[in-house]
Amino acid sequence: MSNLLTVSPSPHVHSDDSVQKIMYRVIVAMIPALIWSVVVFGVDALRVTLIAVAASVGFEYLVQRYVMKVKPSVSDGSALITGMLLAFNVPANLPWWIIIIGAFVSIGIGKLSFGGIGTNIFNPALVGRVFLLISFPVQMTSYPAPSGSGVDAVTAPTPLGLLKEGLMNGQPISEIAGNLPAATDLLMGSTGGSLGEISALMLIIGGIYMLLRKVITWHTPVAVLGSMFVVAAIFWMIDPETYIGPAYHLLTGGAMLGAIFMATDMVSSPMTGKGQLIYGVGIGVITMSIRLFGAYPEGISFAILIMNAFTPLINNSVKPKRFGGKK
Amino acid sequence: MLKTFKLGGIHPPENKFSAGQAIRNAELPKVVSIPVAQHIGTPSIAVVAKGDKVKVGQLIAKSGGFVSANIHSSVSGTVAKLDQVPDSLGYPKQAIIINVDGDEWLESIDLSDTLVKECDLDGPAIVQKINECGIVGLGGATFPTHVKLVPPKGMKAEYLLINGVECEPYLTSDHRLMLEKSDEILVGTSLLMKALNVDKAMIGIENNKPDAISLLKEKSSQYKGVQVVPLKVKYPQGGEKQLIKAATGREVPSGALPIAVGCVVSNVGSAFAVYEAVQKNKPLIERVVTVTGKSVQNPANLKVRIGTPVSELIAAIGGLPEDTGKVISGGPMMGKALANVDVPVTKGTSGILMIPAKEARRDEIKPCIRCSRCVTACPMGLEPYLLMTVAEKNLLERAEAERIMDCIECGSCSYTCPSSRPLLDYIRFGKGRVGALIRARKN
Numbered sequence: 001m002s003n004l005l006t007v008s009p010s011p012h013v014h015s016d017d018s019v020q021k022i023m024y025r026v027i028v029a030m031i032p033a034l035i036w037s038v039v040v041f042g043v044d045a046l047r048v049t050l051i052a053v054a055a056s057v058g059f060e061y062l063v064q065r066y067v068m069k070v071k072p073s074v075s076d077g078s079a080l081i082t083g084m085l086l087a088f089n090v091p092a093n094l095p096w097w098i099i100i101i102g103a104f105v106s107i108g109i110g111k112l113s114f115g116g117i118g119t120n121i122f123n124p125a126l127v128g129r130v131f132l133l134i135s136f137p138v139q140m141t142s143y144p145a146p147s148g149s150g151v152d153a154v155t156a157p158t159p160l161g162l163l164k165e166g167l168m169n170g171q172p173i174s175e176i177a178g179n180l181p182a183a184t185d186l187l188m189g190s191t192g193g194s195l196g197e198i199s200a201l202m203l204i205i206g207g208i209y210m211l212l213r214k215v216i217t218w219h220t221p222v223a224v225l226g227s228m229f230v231v232a233a234i235f236w237m238i239d240p241e242t243y244i245g246p247a248y249h250l251l252t253g254g255a256m257l258g259a260i261f262m263a264t265d266m267v268s269s270p271m272t273g274k275g276q277l278i279y280g281v282g283i284g285v286i287t288m289s290i291r292l293f294g295a296y297p298e299g300i301s302f303a304i305l306i307m308n309a310f311t312p313l314i315n316n317s318v319k320p321k322r323f324g325g326k327k
Numbered sequence: 328m329l330k331t332f333k334l335g336g337i338h339p340p341e342n343k344f345s346a347g348q349a350i351r352n353a354e355l356p357k358v359v360s361i362p363v364a365q366h367i368g369t370p371s372i373a374v375v376a377k378g379d380k381v382k383v384g385q386l387i388a389k390s391g392g393f394v395s396a397n398i399h400s401s402v403s404g405t406v407a408k409l410d411q412v413p414d415s416l417g418y419p420k421q422a423i424i425i426n427v428d429g430d431e432w433l434e435s436i437d438l439s440d441t442l443v444k445e446c447d448l449d450g451p452a453i454v455q456k457i458n459e460c461g462i463v464g465l466g467g468a469t470f471p472t473h474v475k476l477v478p479p480k481g482m483k484a485e486y487l488l489i490n491g492v493e494c495e496p497y498l499t500s501d502h503r504l505m506l507e508k509s510d511e512i513l514v515g516t517s518l519l520m521k522a523l524n525v526d527k528a529m530i531g532i533e534n535n536k537p538d539a540i541s542l543l544k545e546k547s548s549q550y551k552g553v554q555v556v557p558l559k560v561k562y563p564q565g566g567e568k569q570l571i572k573a574a575t576g577r578e579v580p581s582g583a584l585p586i587a588v589g590c591v592v593s594n595v596g597s598a599f600a601v602y603e604a605v606q607k608n609k610p611l612i613e614r615v616v617t618v619t620g621k622s623v624q625n626p627a628n629l630k631v632r633i634g635t636p637v638s639e640l641i642a643a644i645g646g647l648p649e650d651t652g653k654v655i656s657g658g659p660m661m662g663k664a665l666a667n668v669d670v671p672v673t674k675g676t677s678g679i680l681m682i683p684a685k686e687a688r689r690d691e692i693k694p695c696i697r698c699s700r701c702v703t704a705c706p707m708g709l710e711p712y713l714l715m716t717v718a719e720k721n722l723l724e725r726a727e728a729e730r731i732m733d734c735i736e737c738g739s740c741s742y743t744c745p746s747s748r749p750l751l752d753y754i755r756f757g758k759g760r761v762g763a764l765i766r767a768r769k770n
Contacts, residue, residue, distance in 0.1 A: 006653045006687040007416075007666050009752050011738030013339055013496065013659040013686070017700070017745040019693050076693070118694035118746075271699040271710065322708040322730060323334050323568065324581040 019117075022266075023077030025213045029206035030084055030261065036202045037195040040146040041092035045195045049087040051096050055103030056083030063112045070116075078117050082106050085125035088196025088257060089301070090132065093144040093155075098136055102128040122308045123265045126301050133301070143192040156192030159252040163244060164297035172241040186251035197257040200250075207260035216264040219273045223280020224259035224287075225250055231288035243292065253291070258283070258300035268308040275311075275318040282307040329534055331559035332569040335706040337739045339562055339660065341535060345499045345619045345626035350507055352630045353616075353643055355427055359402050359634030360412050361387065362422040365673040366469040368394030373423055379406045384433040384610050387423050390458070396471045396674075397461035398423075399610035401632035403431035415656050417666040425634070436609045442510050443606040446518060453522040453605055460604035461611045461674075465596030466490055466501075466565065467657055469675040472597055476522045478586045485589030487520050487528040488574055489598050491543075492558065492565035494533060495658025498678045500615040501595045503628045505532070505539040508599050513543070513550045515602035523591055526552045529574045530595070533560045562660060563737035567592045569706055581733050596677075616640060616672060620681030622648035631672050638668040640679055652684030660738045693746035701740035701750055707733045711740035711750040718757025723764050726757045732765070734758060 037045040060079035064072040074080075086106050090099065106128030114120040133140045145156035157165065159181050166176035181191045189199025197203075210216045232246035249255065254262070263269060263283050270279050283303045290299025364370035371388035381387060381400040388398040404427040411419035432438060448456065458473035478484055489512070493501040505512060516528050530547070532540050532555060540557045547553045556574045563569055568579045570592060577588040585592055593601075596614065603609040612633055618640050619626035627644050637656070641647050647654075647668070655662040656676055701711035709730055717726045731754060740750040 005651075005665065005667070006684075007664040008653075008689065009664075009755065010662060010736075011660045011742050011751065012653060012655055012662065012664065012680075012682060013742060014690065014747060015337070015339070015743050015745075017743070018690070018747075019696055019745050022696070022698065022745055073693075078696075116694065118696045266696050266698045269697075271697060271702050271712070320702055320705075320708045320710065321334065322581070323572075323706065323733065324578050324583070 019076050019078075022215055023081055025210065025215045026081050026261075027077065027084065029210045029215070030081075030088070030196070032202040032205045033088065033196045033199060033257075034084070036189055036199045037088075037092065040189060040198060041144055041195055044092045044144070048090060048092055048094055048099060048195060049084060051099045052087035052090075052103055053080055053083035055100045056080070056086065056107050059104050059107040060112065063108055064116070068112065068116070073117060076117060079107060082111065082124045085196075085261060086128050088261070089125060089129040089194050089254070090140065091143045092195040093142070094139055098132060098139055101135075102132045105131040118267055120267055121311070122305050123262055123268045126262060126305055130301050130305060143194070146190050146192060146198070158193045158297065159186060159191050159248070160291065160297040161192075163248075167242070173244055174241060180248070183247060183251060186248075194254065194257075197254045200256045203256040203260050210260070210264075216260075217273060217276065219276035220264045220269055220280045221259040223277045224263055224284045225255065227281040227284025228255060228288050231285055231292075235292060249288070249291065253298040254300040255287070258287070258304055262301075263304050263307075268311055270311050270314040270318065272315075272318055272320050275314040278314055278318065279307050279311065282310065329557055329559040330573050331561050332564060332572040332706060334708045335704050335739060336561040336563065336569075337704050337743055338560070339496050339742060341560075342496050342621070343499050343502070343535070344497070344623070345617050345628055346502055348499070348503070348627050350503050350615055350628045350630050353632070353635060353640060355402065355430060356632065356635045356639050357427055358407070358424060359427065359632060360422045360424045360636070360671045361398060361401065361634040362412070362414065362420050362671065362673060363388045363398060364420060365398065365633070365675065366396045366463040366471055368392065368396070368471060370421065371395055371398045373409055373421075375406050375423060377406055377408050380404075381406060381425060382431050382433050384436050384612060386610075390461075394471055394474050396463050397459060397610070399461055399612050400425060401612040401634050402427045404428035413667065413670060415663045415665050415670050422671070437607040442514070444514055446521070446605060448605065450522045450524055453518055456605045457522070457601055460600075460609070462597060462600045462604055463611070463674050464594055465600060465614060465674065465677070466594035467661065467675050467677055469673075472593065472601065475591050475593070476519070478591075482586045483589065484523045484525050484586060484591050485527065486575060486591070487516065487523055487525050488570055488590055488592045489516050489528060489530040489595055490565055490567075490570055490592055491530050491532040491536075491539065491595040492570060493536070494560075494562045494565040495660055495662070495678075497619050497680050498617045498658045499619075500617045500628055500677055502536050502539055504599055504615055505536070505543060505595055509542050509546050511602040512595050512598045513546055513553060514606065515598035515600070516553055517550050518601055518605050519593055519598060520552060525591075528553045529556045530554070531556045531558050531564070531570050531574050533558050533564060535560045563706055563735065563739065566706065566735050566737060568735065581730060611674060614672070614674065614676070616676055617678035618644045619678065620648060620651070620683075621686075622650050622683055623681055631676075633674060634671045636669050636671055637665065637679055640672070641668060641681070648681055648683070650683045650685070651681045652687030653682040655680040655682060660742065661736065689749070690747035692748055695746055695748060698745060700743045700745065704739040704743040706737060706739060707735060709734060711754060712748075714757060715748065715750045715753040718753045718760070721760070723757070723761050727761045727764070731757050731761050
């Protein structure tokens with residue numbers, strides 16, 4: 001025996017899974033929606049995404065290197081995802097400097113001020129997004145018209161914005177309905193909206209991919225969408241002239257993007273399936289409360305951030321089923 | 328639908344390279360070193376001295392208490408000395424060192440291959456015989472078998488479970504034994520049933536061994552009350568509690584033994600050893616050891632005398648592969664890494680596994696991303712990420728409340744962690760601390 005043997009405790013084998021691989025699977029899952037946004041909004045969608053990604057990765061590197069003085073962990077891919085998700089949550093015509101501010105808030109405040117990957121309480125991309133929504137309400141809610149030929153001066157309201165405006169003007173649903181996009185347009189995504197949220201179909205494709213690759217489980221998306229459906233259905237049945245049908249709610253706004261990509265963020269969502277169901281129902285109910293009774297047409301970003309705050313409490317009180325029953 | 332246990336579990340690559348290799352006898356070593364502590368419980372007490380002549384099968388160390396086991400010479404020759412030899416971790420342990428001379432067995436041992444089915448002994452006499460012959464659990468835990476066969480007062484066994492799961496990757500010794508000694512295992516099972524006074528036995532075998540399942544199924548019809556239960560492949564199904572859950576649907580309560588749900592579990596290797604002890608009068612002096620690894624050209628299943636240096640088994644398969652970085656005694660999930668390969672094979676050595684250097688070291692530890700894979704993988708329904716944190720911070724009461732003592736140390740959490748966090752290392756550390764706390768509280 002010339003060479004020394006390695007001695008370490010068991011197990012001596014490891015799955016070939018890594019943080020990087022999980023993150024890259026999430027990125028692959030976002031590509032259908034990204035491609036669709038380029039089809040609808042033109043090169044501008046790509047411009048916003050690239051700026052958001054470059055700024056997020058750049059800020060992560062700079063803050064870790066020079067402020068936190070730790071080894072930068074940009075290669076794990078999580079800052080890249082935050083950048084992409086931030087881009088998905090803003091209009092395709094957002095000025096470059098606002099995107100950079102958003103990336104700074106996402107990474108610097110949302111993520112690194114809590115300690116970096118794994119320790120952030122709130123979804124970093126949503127922290128940035130909500131910061132921008134409150135700070136730059138005009139730019140953040142002027143959505144470009146879906147032309148496919150780049151962004152021009154024409155803006156288009158979102159399907160939820162149209163609905164809210166009509167209701168604010170005291171119109172009943174039956175009158176507004178004529179102005180609203182058809183369900184197929186919502187599914188495919190040829191309406192106004194944030195660049196990654198418009199096509200329910202592309203987001204669902206990404207979600208199925210993540211389910212198959214075991215990046216996410218069904219609990220959170222099903223709980224979010226299911227509870228939104230139930231709340232919307234109840235009000236719709238009470239008064240269909242004031243409240244639109246549940247399908248419209250599921251296909252509009254950030255419902256799909258939020259349920260599939262934002263609420264399922266591993267770090268800021270609960271650890272157990274049961275916990276994720278509670279968390280998801282919380283998101284769905286809060287989202288619907290904002291949509292039906294709030295001033296904003298859409299509220300899933302706020303709902304996810306609020307439920308993020310409950311995640312530690314849920315983890316502490318909802319335990320997995322123990323082998324051998326209760327003690 | 329094949330049966331399996333419900334909570335958690337993982338599917339590591341099986342790599343059972345030696346499954347097609349028939350069991351062959353390893354060469355007799357020139358010197359054996361037989362430790363007096365090869366089982367869980369009190370070490371045995373040497374009853375031979377330097378210069379004594381011994382025969383194969385002769386008692387050389389007697390049981391040191393109720394939870395202990397006799398140890399017999401695996402070779403014939405002269406006792407060279409009683410000395411401290413390094414164990415698998417390098418700690419010095421008392422052992423009897425014998426220079427081998429020929430291969431002379433005690434006359435009382437039946438060396439023929441004839442299958443002996445009939446047995447006139449009653450239950451207690453069988454237990455007595457098992458006790459005398461030093462049979463321990465050969466699955467790796469090495470718990471003395473006779474202790475299990477005497478349920479505590481007020482408890483009654485209902486099922487005997489024979490563990491033929493062999494869920495550890497790479498290992499094939501139990502698989503080969505089931506193929507080559509099926510009748511002996513079935514007779515051993517019947518003897519254990521008689522000893523326990525139960526009329527139902529189940530042999531649990533994972534579905535990746537269809538040949539063993541069909542062979543034992545076919546033969547078990549001749550043995551009353553013995554049923555073969557094919558199981559869906561999932562690690563750690565060979566864990567006692569997981570096997571009981573899979574085969575019977577019963578859950579052993581936290582902190583309790585299998586007998587609490589009327590079950591006694593014994594390994595197929597132990598059932599074979601029981602057969603040899605009771606029907607052939609042969610003490611436990613040899614066992615089947617899988618010698619394997621990704622770079623091993625000729626992986627093998629060797630019948631090895633207890634006390635043979637591991638290095639001789641490695642020589643038997645053509646020497647240590649060039650790229651070896653780690654040598655493991657046992658399987659890759661729960662086995663022990665050897666500090667040196669001169670340590671002896673003991674009753675609990677189920678395999679010798681050579682791991683290439685590039686797989687021998689762990690990946691860099693990254694922060695927990697709370698992916699909950701460890702929670703999903705845990706077969707005991709624990710939260711390894713949390714147990715690691717509370718153990719690391721020495722929050723022992725919290726660790727106890729989170730059921731750290733339920734951990735069976737299967738390693739599924741560490742295996743599955745994408746951040747390569749040393750979950751089980753910290754949980755073991757915490758278990759040690761919490762165990763001490765519980766003992767202190769009792770006193």
